[in-house]
Amino acid sequence: MKYVIINGSPRKKNTWAIVKHIQSNLEATFEEIHLKDYNIPLCNGCYNCILKGEKYCPHFDKINTIMDKLKSADAFIIASPVYAMNVTAILKNFIDHTAYLYHRPEFFTKKALVVVSTAGAGQKKVAKYIDETLRHWGVNKVYKIAFACGAKESLETKDIDKTAIKFKKDVETAKMHSPKFGDIIFFNVWKAMAVGENPIETDKEFWINNDLINHDFSPDVKLGFFKKIFSKLMFNILKRVM
Ligand SMILES: Cc1cc2nc3c(=O)[nH]c(=O)nc-3n(C[C@H](O)[C@H](O)[C@H](O)COP(=O)(O)O)c2cc1C
Known part of the structure; x- marks a missing residue:
């Protein structure tokens, strides 16, 4: 199985530690996309992707590189810390570049795991937002791990493992779930x-x-x-x- 991981954090720390732990449950091939390294310019609101086609996005080369990787994957892991009660700006900017998928959904056979870390608040709301985004892309089933790091000194892995194993089994069966x-x-x-x-x-x-x-x-x-x-x-x- 091949999993593509999109890391929406500008650093490899709390959120990444959770992703790394999840990887240890999955025994698979991983392709990492650290959005920070892609330097995607801000969506300039030209509407080209929606009206003319995604190839006309001025940032098509960068977006298409990521899209090709997503298309080649069996499943996605999308990770973000909570920033001001939302996803990070780099993840939101990437999502804005996928607005055409809301009109022309492509990922009906894919499954995804959303990973959100926070100091103390907003994790469920942010995980729900990413879940909704993925469903607009067409993604068949979305699992969520929303983790509050707070004053914890180490990762509490019981719930993370439970969800990661469920996700893994589901991806491996390739069973398609009935849509909501x-x-x-x-x-x-x-x-x-x-x-x-x-x-x-x-x-x-x-x-x-x-x-x-x-x-x-x-x-x-x-x-x-x-x-x-x-x-x-x-x-x-x-x-x-x-
Ligand atoms: C700019 C910024 C905004 C943040 N906003 C929130 C917030 O609204 N609520 C919260 O509980 N934690 C907030 N945090 C804390 C991070 O969500 C938390 O430390 C997270 O685990 C960091 O993940 P990372 O190590 O992957 O960057 C914020 C941190 C930063 C840097």
């Missing part, structure tokens, strides 16, 4: 927009070329009967209101 209702709604928002009256052409091409417009969710992920009906219903409602 919220994921189905978002799938249909973008699908309805792509086939609506004035679609963004890049979105339309993506949804047609990947044959997603003929499915209730990614064909890689099975939907049960009720979720299928829910998805069809959502699409019909959204098509009318978009």
Whole structure:
């Protein structure tokens, strides 16, 4: 199994110590991406990625290097410390560069583990934000480790190990999980927009070329009967209101 790790901390300390510990549970191949070393300029809000296609991002070379690594992975580990009750600026800047994935999700067969460390507050909220981001990318299942370092002198590893082992087993089975209702709604928002009256052409091409417009969710992920009906219903409602 190959795991790509995105380290959103500008240093290799508390968050990285947790990631290192998790690695010892996974027995796999790892590719490390330390965002600090990529020097990605700030997203300048040009909208090119969304409207024209991600290749037109002025920082495409750097973003694409990371995207290629993510595409080649079985699973991701995304790590960040809490900075002012949010992710670090370098991770947020990277996430901003992935805004096109919210329109054109790609990672339906991937699983991810989110790792957040903090002095004392914000860890759950920040882990939830990264989880939501990954779900917008299409990621099938997200595990979370949110750790408060506080005055602790060493890592309390029991809960970390438990989650890491669950994550490992899940990645190895390659079993696809049924999406949440919220994921189905978002799938249909973008699908309805792509086939609506004035679609963004890049979105339309993506949804047609990947044959997603003929499915209730990614064909890689099975939907049960009720979720299928829910998805069809959502699409019909959204098509009318978009
Ligand atoms: C700029 C900055 C902002 C921070 N903001 C918070 C915060 O809002 N809440 C908190 O509990 N800890 C905060 N911290 C503490 C870090 O989240 C914590 O020490 C974390 O474990 C550092 O991880 P690292 O060693 O990977 O950088 C902040 C630290 C820095 C440097």
